[in-house]
Amino acid sequence: MSAPARAGTRPSRLLAADVLRTGTIGLRTRRLRALLSALGIAIGIAALVSVLGITSSSESALLAEIDQLGTNLLSVSNGQTIDGQEAELPASATAMIRRVSGVTAVAPTAQLAEARVYRTDKVPAFDTGGLAARAADTSLLGALGASIRQGAFLNRATERFPVTVLGFQAARSLGISELRQPVRVLIGGQWFAVAGILNPLPFAPEIDRSALVGFPVAARMLSYDGHPSHIYVRTDVARTARVAALLGPTADPENPGSVAVSQPSATLAARVAVVSAGTTLYLGLGIVALLVGGIGIANTMVIAVLERRTEIGLRRALGARRGHIAAQFLTESVVLSGIGGTAGLVIGAAVTAAIAKARHWGLIIPPEALWGGLAVAIITGSAAGLYPAVRAARMSPTEALRTG
Amino acid sequence: MSAAPVLELADVRKAYPGSPPVNSVAGVSLALHPGERLAVVGPSGSGKTTLMHLMAALERPTSGTVRIAGHDVGQLGDGEASGLRAHLLGVIFQQFFLLDALSAVQNVAAGLLYCAIPAHRRQEMAIETLQLVGLGHRLGHRPSQLSGGEQQRVAIARALVGRPAMMLADEPTGNLDQATGREIVALLRELTQTQRTALVVITHDQAVAAAMDRQVELRDGRVVAERRNP
Numbered sequence: 113m114s115a116p117a118r119a120g121t122r123p124s125r126l127l128a129a130d131v132l133r134t135g136t137i138g139l140r141t142r143r144l145r146a147l148l149s150a151l152g153i154a155i156g157i158a159a160l161v162s163v164l165g166i167t168s169s170s171e172s173a174l175l176a177e178i179d180q181l182g183t184n185l186l187s188v189s190n191g192q193t194i195d196g197q198e199a200e201l202p203a204s205a206t207a208m209i210r211r212v213s214g215v216t217a218v219a220p221t222a223q224l225a226e227a228r229v230y231r232t233d234k235v236p237a238f239d240t241g242g243l244a245a246r247a248a249d250t251s252l253l254g255a256l257g258a259s260i261r262q263g264a265f266l267n268r269a270t271e272r273f274p275v276t277v278l279g280f281q282a283a284r285s286l287g288i289s290e291l292r293q294p295v296r297v298l299i300g301g302q303w304f305a306v307a308g309i310l311n312p313l314p315f316a317p318e319i320d321r322s323a324l325v326g327f328p329v330a331a332r333m334l335s336y337d338g339h340p341s342h343i344y345v346r347t348d349v350a351r352t353a354r355v356a357a358l359l360g361p362t363a364d365p366e367n368p369g370s371v372a373v374s375q376p377s378a379t380l381a382a383r384v385a386v387v388s389a390g391t392t393l394y395l396g397l398g399i400v401a402l403l404v405g406g407i408g409i410a411n412t413m414v415i416a417v418l419e420r421r422t423e424i425g426l427r428r429a430l431g432a433r434r435g436h437i438a439a440q441f442l443t444e445s446v447v448l449s450g451i452g453g454t455a456g457l458v459i460g461a462a463v464t465a466a467i468a469k470a471r472h473w474g475l476i477i478p479p480e481a482l483w484g485g486l487a488v489a490i491i492t493g494s495a496a497g498l499y500p501a502v503r504a505a506r507m508s509p510t511e512a513l514r515t516g
Numbered sequence: 517m518s519a520a521p522v523l524e525l526a527d528v529r530k531a532y533p534g535s536p537p538v539n540s541v542a543g544v545s546l547a548l549h550p551g552e553r554l555a556v557v558g559p560s561g562s563g564k565t566t567l568m569h570l571m572a573a574l575e576r577p578t579s580g581t582v583r584i585a586g587h588d589v590g591q592l593g594d595g596e597a598s599g600l601r602a603h604l605l606g607v608i609f610q611q612f613f614l615l616d617a618l619s620a621v622q623n624v625a626a627g628l629l630y631c632a633i634p635a636h637r638r639q640e641m642a643i644e645t646l647q648l649v650g651l652g653h654r655l656g657h658r659p660s661q662l663s664g665g666e667q668q669r670v671a672i673a674r675a676l677v678g679r680p681a682m683m684l685a686d687e688p689t690g691n692l693d694q695a696t697g698r699e700i701v702a703l704l705r706e707l708t709q710t711q712r713t714a715l716v717v718i719t720h721d722q723a724v725a726a727a728m729d730r731q732v733e734l735r736d737g738r739v740v741a742e743r744r745n746p
Contacts, residue, residue: 121587121592121596121599121600122596122599122603123595123596123598123599124595124598124599124601124602124603124630124631125630125631125632126629126630126632127632127634127635129635130629130635133635134629137615137617137618140617141616141617422611422613423615425613426609426613426615427629427630428574428598428601429572429574429601429607430601430602430607430626430627430629430630430674431598431599431601431602431603431629431630431631432598432602432629432630433594433595433598433630434594435594435595436598436630509574510566510569510574510575513574513609513613514565
């Protein structure tokens with residue numbers, strides 16, 4: 113066989129599998145350096161994934177709260193008096209609201225302005241702890257979707273006697289944590305037996321900080337005058353907005369403008385928005401970490417190119433094209449960041465799971481955070497490896513061999 | 517001797533920029549035929565290594581033509597010139613240039629890496645070639661576990677594994693003791709004979725040069741003497 117017939121000017125070729133093989137030689141031989149370089153990317157990606165995961169999980173917890181509360185709860189009040197107490201609504205307001213089409217439940221309450229709540233008669237009068245006494249009836253529990261933490265709620269019998277049910281915060285302020293022994297509190301100068309404690313009601317903080325008593329006993333012992341001050345209204349889900357528009361004129365036809373109608377779920381929705389807003393800041397920090405990781409990889413690759421000049425020269429002598437050399441170093445950089453990115457995903461997911469578990473949230477990691485995180489890692493690796501790869505490819509093979 | 521030369525240099529010059537420019541190779545013409553063994557001798561700085569880089573298509577001449585198997589290197593792009601190195605040439609260095617991370621077999625197989633031959637076939641060919649150079653018992657050893665002579669044998673196997681038309685060796689015995697150097701020269705002679713591969717050896721060792729078919733002496737980038745060895 114004559115020499116020219118052995119091969120024409122066939123360009124040299126590198127199989128795809130060999131691109132990966134040659135691209136990981138550097139990582140296999142310098143493992144500690146590879147590990148440390150990948151760590152930077154891992155931290156950045158872990159930050160991104162955990163920020164997105166924690167945000168989603170906490171949002172889901174808030175949304176679950178909104179679901180449980182329902183968006184069909186409306187609260188009607190009449191603003192505040194000059195001394196900070198709830199202003200009265202007309203005595204007929206409850207009955208009028210019941211007649212509105214679309215209303216499914218109505219629970220009136222009345223803040224008893226004169227009646228202060230104390231743990232004992234030894235407590236100074238000014239030390240009210242910010243607690244209020246409030247008259248309510250048996251419908252309150254159902255209308256709010258509230259639940260009893262301990263004991264029992266008011267019923268037809270107990271609402272006639274000096275018996276009270278404490279909101280969660282009120283019980284904490286009074287230092288009452290359990291009701292196995294009979295407990296009494298002083299309301300408006302009279303002793304009331306504590307029948308029950310409610311679970312927390314984040315969307316109705318005024319109930320949380322109240323001692324609830326029945327209307328009949330309030331009228332008899334605490335000078336309740338028949339005017340409700342805060343009415344909770346449950347509506348047909350589809351007609352909430354329409355009912356909300358009617359509640360002002362219905363509750364107080366003479367001064368409809370002074371009636372405040374609010375939707376407690378809107379407050380929680382605002383909290384969701386606040387959580388989302390914080391995400392941007394933390395994502396920014398994650399991106400900074402990722403950038404630092406990328407610079408670390410670029411630095412490692414630049415050093416690797418300098419250290420491996422001989423190898424570059426040798427590969428060129430063995431038939432590698434410039435593109436093959438570039439591909440080798442670019443692959444190394446991408447694999448490095450891919451490893452870092454994958455580790456980052458695992459770390460980020462673990463951090464999210466741990467925090468979600470500690471806070472009793474459902475664990476939610478958006479799929480976009482996972483594939484997006486890996487994509488960002490690989491893009492970072494490509495960007496970091498580009499300059500070193502081009503530099504390696506442009507290196508003169510004879511120069512590289514001479515310096516070896 | 518086959519009619520078509522495997523390597524043909526016609527008035528080849530290589531100048532590096534500077535003031536004044538450095539003329540490393542200043543008008544060299546020679547031809548090498550399949551199976552032929554040529555020694556290029558000369559003192560340090562005479563342009564031997566630059567000449568070898570030109571012959572290996574690692575450099576392009578400033579003027580003149582270098583033809584490898586009929587292809588004008590000056591006219592080829594990076595891909596085609598690299599293709600010549602991958603398919604037609606085998607290069608051996610004084611410092612061996614073996615990759616420490618790879619075993620002897622993997623180092624030899626690397627000689628076929630840029631020919632798009634699948635890994636398992638590369639491995640088979642590498643084992644065959646290592647046996648050919650007498651290292652069948654050292655397949656899995658790393659370069660650091662081999663003697664200097666053994667390392668150079670691995671490097672020779674790497675140059676030879678693709679059955680090149682021409683091997684280029686730059687001071688192949690320069691880092692070896694005399695006895696090992698003699699063994700390596702004998703091996704190169706034997707391989708070129710059995711494989712019908714042309715060989716160019718760059719050396720300043722007269723004993724090595726005398727073992728080739730012919731030798732050219734280089735001084736200041738020019739051929740100052742050329743003779744056929746007995």
